[in-house]
Amino acid sequence: MAVDFDGETAIVTGAASGIGRETAKRFAAEGANVVVTDVDTDGGNETVDLINGDGGTATFVETDVSDPAAVEAMVQETVDTYGGLDIAVNNAGIEGETEPLADVSVDAWDRLIDVNMKGVWLSMKYELPELKVDGGGVIVNTSSIAGLVAAGGAPYVASKHGVVGLTRVAATQYADAGVRVNAVCPGVIDTPMVDRAGEDDPEAIEQFVGMQPLGRMGTPEEVANAIAWLCSDEASFITGNAYPVDGGFTAL
Numbered sequence: 379m380a381v382d383f384d385g386e387t388a389i390v391t392g393a394a395s396g397i398g399r400e401t402a403k404r405f406a407a408e409g410a411n412v413v414v415t416d417v418d419t420d421g422g423n424e425t426v427d428l429i430n431g432d433g434g435t436a437t438f439v440e441t442d443v444s445d446p447a448a449v450e451a452m453v454q455e456t457v458d459t460y461g462g463l464d465i466a467v468n469n470a471g472i473e474g475e476t477e478p479l480a481d482v483s484v485d486a487w488d489r490l491i492d493v494n495m496k497g498v499w500l501s502m503k504y505e506l507p508e509l510k511v512d513g514g515g516v517i518v519n520t521s522s523i524a525g526l527v528a529a530g531g532a533p534y535v536a537s538k539h540g541v542v543g544l545t546r547v548a549a550t551q552y553a554d555a556g557v558r559v560n561a562v563c564p565g566v567i568d569t570p571m572v573d574r575a576g577e578d579d580p581e582a583i584e585q586f587v588g589m590q591p592l593g594r595m596g597t598p599e600e601v602a603n604a605i606a607w608l609c610s611d612e613a614s615f616i617t618g619n620a621y622p623v624d625g626g627f628t629a630l
């Protein structure tokens with residue numbers, strides 16, 4: 379697989395942990411300058427240390443993706459530090475409660491939509507003008523199998539369907555500017571998010587994993603591989619789509 383990000387600059391949101399951390403490490407290993415962003419300062423700095431320890435280049439910028447001023451400042455800091463922006467992986471997200479739709483509190487709904495959906499819109503809002511500058515760039519947004527089917531609670535499923543919709547709109551509106559935009563839709567992936575969900579409801583996780591024909595959880599590295607490929611020149615004619623990385627979950 380020809381993935382080469384030598385000299386390019388990439389933002390990865392939610393990169394203190396899980397899929398975001400592995401994606402940041404993979405991009406740095408392929409030569410990118412990586413801006414690691416997250417609300418988790420300790421985890422974000424740890425990701426940067428891992429990258430720098432392996433000879434890569436990374437900087438941590440603390441950012442809450444639901445805060446417009448913080449996202450705008452993070453993108454500006456990226457451009458000021460590395461001279462531009464080539465790739466953005468909008469991956470930050472939180473899990474939601476799985477109670478029936480009518481039992482979801484308004485606060486829980488607002489928080490989840492703010493982070494998972496508005497956070498992706500805000501990220502793209504400030505990234506796209508910078509991605510256009512040199513005549514092209516690429517975005518991958520992290521949706522979920524919950525962006526394709528009803529695999530979860532109402533706010534989570536709505537937020538991840540929203541991410542797919544935003545991906546399609548951005549792809550069509552910015553194709554003329556040479557920017558490609560896609561989404562990945564992971565199945566059950568072995569990350570701290572799934573560990574937390576498993577503590578609350580181990581049977582539900584087992585049931586979901588049982589619905590993945592490959593018969594196991596995915597790894598964050600396997601999702602990072604798909605993201606890296608979609609961001610590479612190997613995927614130069616691919617835009618506006620949502621790609622399951624789900625061990626076959628959505629094929630059933």
Ligand SMILES: NC(=O)c1ccc[n+]([C@@H]2O[C@H](COP(=O)([O-])OP(=O)(O)OC[C@H]3O[C@@H](n4cnc5c(N)ncnc54)[C@H](O)[C@@H]3O)[C@@H](O)[C@H]2O)c1
Binds near residue numbers: 418441444523572
């Ligand atoms: N693990 C899975 O099975 C799975 C499946 C489908 C989709 N996803 C999605 O993948 C993405 C990454 O999840 P993960 O499994 O690696 O979980 P994770 O909890 O390990 O990582 C998520 C990261 O996002 C950060 N974050 C949370 N709120 C934030 C905010 N407001 N601003 C900035 N950062 C914030 C967290 O601090 C954390 O570092 C999420 O969008 C999640 O919904 C995960």
